[in-house]
Amino acid sequence: MHFKLLLLIFFCGLTVTTNAQEKQGANWFLGGDYDVFLGPIPGVHLDFNHSEVSKSQFLIKYGMRVGAVATISDRKGRLLFFTNDGYVFSREKSNNEYQPMLNSGSRGSDFSELIMQNPKDEQRYYIFTTTYSWENPLLVKEVNMRLNNGLGDVVPSASGAVKTNIGTGMAAMLHANNKDFWLVTSSATGDSIFSFPVNAAGIGARVVSLPNRNIDSLCWLKSSPNSEMLVTGGKQGVELFHFNRHTGAVSPFVTLGIPDPGKEKGYSFSFSPDNKKLYVGTKSIFDPVNNQNNSSCSILQYELTAGNATQIQQTVTALYKTSLPNSTNDPLFISDMQLAMNGKIYTSIRNPSFSYNQNYLSQINYPDQKGLNAGFQLNTIHVGALILSLPSLNQTIFRNVGKLQAQASKDTICYGDSVQLSAYGAGAERFRWQIVDGLTSPNDTLANPIVWPTVTTTYRVIASSPFRTDTAFVKVVVRTNPEIKLSGPEEVFTLAENQEYQASGETPRSTLNWQVFGGEIVSGQGTNHIRVNWAEAGSGTLRVVEITGQACNYSESLNVKITGSPPPVFYNIITPNGDKLNDAFVIQNLKWYAENELKIYNRWGVEVFRTRNYKNNWQTEELSSGVYFYRFQAGTQTWKGWLEVVK
Structure with missing residues (x-):
C-alpha cells in the first residue's frame, strides 16, 4: 500500500475538549546518555500529577540518548509510552529498565518528535519525527495500544515518510472547528512554512505559506496555546507569525x-x-x-x-x-x-x-x-x-x-470506593478544598486529596499563587448501592437437597453470581433463584455478587446452619407387579441411615426377611399378599410399623 494512501486511511485528527485541560502531558522523560565506558547513564522521570513535581531516575534498554524525546499519558495522567531518538518505549519494565516496543525500529539522528492521538480511537497514536538526515524527511509511526497485552506496539505497515526536505521544528495547531488539527513544519531551506490538515479524512495536501522571511530551519518551531501564533528563529531575529486556523495559512506578525x-x-x-x-x-x-x-x-x-x-x-x-x-x-x-x-x-x-x-x-x-x-x-x-x-x-x-483545573482519578465510582482528586494549572501553589461528603481535611497545601464520597458530590477547590486566586470544581458520580436481600432456609438438615434461595432488590438487568460454601448449586446460577444441595453437618454460606456492567459489583451473604437428620419415612403399601410403582419397600431419607438393619415379620411374629444396610430394594418375591410388620434399626434408634403387600 502506498504510504500516502495509508495516511488517508488512518489519520483522523485529534479529539479535544475546549474547556478543560487534561493530563496527557503529566509525565516527562528526559536526560540520560550512554557512555562506552560507564554504560547507560540514568535519565530523569518528572511526574506532574501532584502539586510538587516528583523526580525519579530511570533506565531504558540501550541507554537514553540526548536526541528527540516525546511523552504521552492518558487523560488521567497515567503514562502510556515515550519516545527517544527514534525508539518508542512502552511503560513495561524488565530488570527495572523500560523496554522498546517490539516493532519500535532503530535509532536515528532525530531532532524532534510529536505525539498525536487518533480521535476516533483512543487506543491509537501517531508519532511525527523530523531528522538530521540528508533528505530531511518528516516521518510518521502509528502506535496501537491494544497490542502487546495493552502495553502497545508500533504498527509496521503504518510507518513511512510524509514529505522530504522538511525543517527540524514542528507544531500542532487546533483547527477553527475546534475538532481537527494542523501539523506545521518549515521547509529545510527556511523560505516557506508547510501546514498539513489533519482531520477525519486523514492528512491532506500541504498548504504552503511564503512569509518572505528567511527563517532558521534548525531552530525550534513553537505554537501558542490558542493556536493563533507561531514563533521560530530567523536570520534577522525572532520571527512571529499569525496562523489562520481556518485555512492553515501563515502570515508575518513581527520580527523581534x-x-x-x-x-x-x-x-x-x-x-x-x-x-x-x-x-x-x-x-x-x-x-x-x-x-x-x-x-x-x-x-x-x-x-x-x-x-x-x-x-x-x-x-x-x-x-x-x-x-x-x-x-x-x-x-x-x-x-x-x-x-x-x-x-x-x-x-x-x-x-x-x-x-x-x-x-x-x-x-x-x-x-x-x-x-x-x-x-x-x-x-x-x-x-x-x-x-x-x-x-x-x-x-x-x-x-x-x-486556568485552574480540577479532576478526579475516576469520574464515576462504586459505592464504598475512594477516589483521588487533583488540582493543577494557573501556576497555583496553594490549594484549599471545600469540606463536603468524603472530605474532612481543610489542608491548604494539599493538591491531591483522597476522598470517600457516599453520594454523588461536587467538590470545590480554591487555589492561589502570589498574583492570583482561582476556583475550580470537580464532580464525582457515586453509583447507588443496591439493597440486595437473600431469603431461604437458614437452618437445614445435613445433606439436604434442592433447598431454594432467592435474591431480591438487585439492579434491573444485572447478573447475579452465586457462591456456596458447604454445598453445591444444583440450578439457577446467574439468576435470582437457585437450588442448593448441602453437605455434612456444620455451617454453610451463600454469597451473591451483583455484576451491574458498570464496573460496580455489590455482594450479600447468608449463613446457613447445617445440622441433624430428618426422620425416616416408611411407605407401607407394596404392589410388586412390575409397573415400577410401589414395587419395593421404600424408606425415605434412607441416606441419613446408611448403616442400618431391617427385619420383616408376618402376623404370627415369624421373621420372613432380614438385611443390613438396606437399599430400598426388597420386593417381597417370596411372600404372599397380606399384612406384615417391620423393625428398622439405625444406631441406637429403632422404628416399628406395619406394611401391606398387594399382589
Whole structure:
C-alpha cells in the first residue's frame, strides 16, 4: 500500500475538549546518555500529577540518548509510552529498565518528535519525527495500544515518510472547528512554512505559506496555546507569525530583535499560558574572526500586546543571562523551553563547562506576569545528565493551562470506593478544598486529596499563587448501592437437597453470581433463584455478587446452619407387579441411615426377611399378599410399623 494512501486511511485528527485541560502531558522523560565506558547513564522521570513535581531516575534498554524525546499519558495522567531518538518505549519494565516496543525500529539522528492521538480511537497514536538526515524527511509511526497485552506496539505497515526536505521544528495547531488539527513544519531551506490538515479524512495536501522571511530551519518551531501564533528563529531575529486556523495559512506578525545580536540569536521559545507573553531562549553565536563562540545566552520576555513591533521590542526584559569567562568551541545556549500542565515554563541550559552531574532545569513560575514578576528560578530540578531537548509536547493540550483545573482519578465510582482528586494549572501553589461528603481535611497545601464520597458530590477547590486566586470544581458520580436481600432456609438438615434461595432488590438487568460454601448449586446460577444441595453437618454460606456492567459489583451473604437428620419415612403399601410403582419397600431419607438393619415379620411374629444396610430394594418375591410388620434399626434408634403387600 502506498504510504500516502495509508495516511488517508488512518489519520483522523485529534479529539479535544475546549474547556478543560487534561493530563496527557503529566509525565516527562528526559536526560540520560550512554557512555562506552560507564554504560547507560540514568535519565530523569518528572511526574506532574501532584502539586510538587516528583523526580525519579530511570533506565531504558540501550541507554537514553540526548536526541528527540516525546511523552504521552492518558487523560488521567497515567503514562502510556515515550519516545527517544527514534525508539518508542512502552511503560513495561524488565530488570527495572523500560523496554522498546517490539516493532519500535532503530535509532536515528532525530531532532524532534510529536505525539498525536487518533480521535476516533483512543487506543491509537501517531508519532511525527523530523531528522538530521540528508533528505530531511518528516516521518510518521502509528502506535496501537491494544497490542502487546495493552502495553502497545508500533504498527509496521503504518510507518513511512510524509514529505522530504522538511525543517527540524514542528507544531500542532487546533483547527477553527475546534475538532481537527494542523501539523506545521518549515521547509529545510527556511523560505516557506508547510501546514498539513489533519482531520477525519486523514492528512491532506500541504498548504504552503511564503512569509518572505528567511527563517532558521534548525531552530525550534513553537505554537501558542490558542493556536493563533507561531514563533521560530530567523536570520534577522525572532520571527512571529499569525496562523489562520481556518485555512492553515501563515502570515508575518513581527520580527523581534535580540538585545545582544552580535553574540546571541533566538533558539528556543515558549508562549505564556494567556498567549500574551513570548519567552525566547538564546544561543551563543560563533565568531568566525576569533574562531570561537561568544559564550553567552539569555532568557528574554516580550509583551505581545504592547502595540506595534517597535513597542513590543521596547518591552523586552532579560529574566536571566549568563556567560562563560573563557571562550569555548561549544555553544552556550538555552536548549529548550516547555510549558507544563502546572502553568509553569521549564527551561534547560546547555553549558559546555558542566559535567554530567551538574545539569539542572530552571523554571518560570508565573509566566503570565510581566517582567521580573514572571519569577524566573534558576536550577530548580537536578537532572544530572546533559539535556538538549525537553519532551516535545503538543501545545494544544495546554491551551487552558492558565486556568485552574480540577479532576478526579475516576469520574464515576462504586459505592464504598475512594477516589483521588487533583488540582493543577494557573501556576497555583496553594490549594484549599471545600469540606463536603468524603472530605474532612481543610489542608491548604494539599493538591491531591483522597476522598470517600457516599453520594454523588461536587467538590470545590480554591487555589492561589502570589498574583492570583482561582476556583475550580470537580464532580464525582457515586453509583447507588443496591439493597440486595437473600431469603431461604437458614437452618437445614445435613445433606439436604434442592433447598431454594432467592435474591431480591438487585439492579434491573444485572447478573447475579452465586457462591456456596458447604454445598453445591444444583440450578439457577446467574439468576435470582437457585437450588442448593448441602453437605455434612456444620455451617454453610451463600454469597451473591451483583455484576451491574458498570464496573460496580455489590455482594450479600447468608449463613446457613447445617445440622441433624430428618426422620425416616416408611411407605407401607407394596404392589410388586412390575409397573415400577410401589414395587419395593421404600424408606425415605434412607441416606441419613446408611448403616442400618431391617427385619420383616408376618402376623404370627415369624421373621420372613432380614438385611443390613438396606437399599430400598426388597420386593417381597417370596411372600404372599397380606399384612406384615417391620423393625428398622439405625444406631441406637429403632422404628416399628406395619406394611401391606398387594399382589
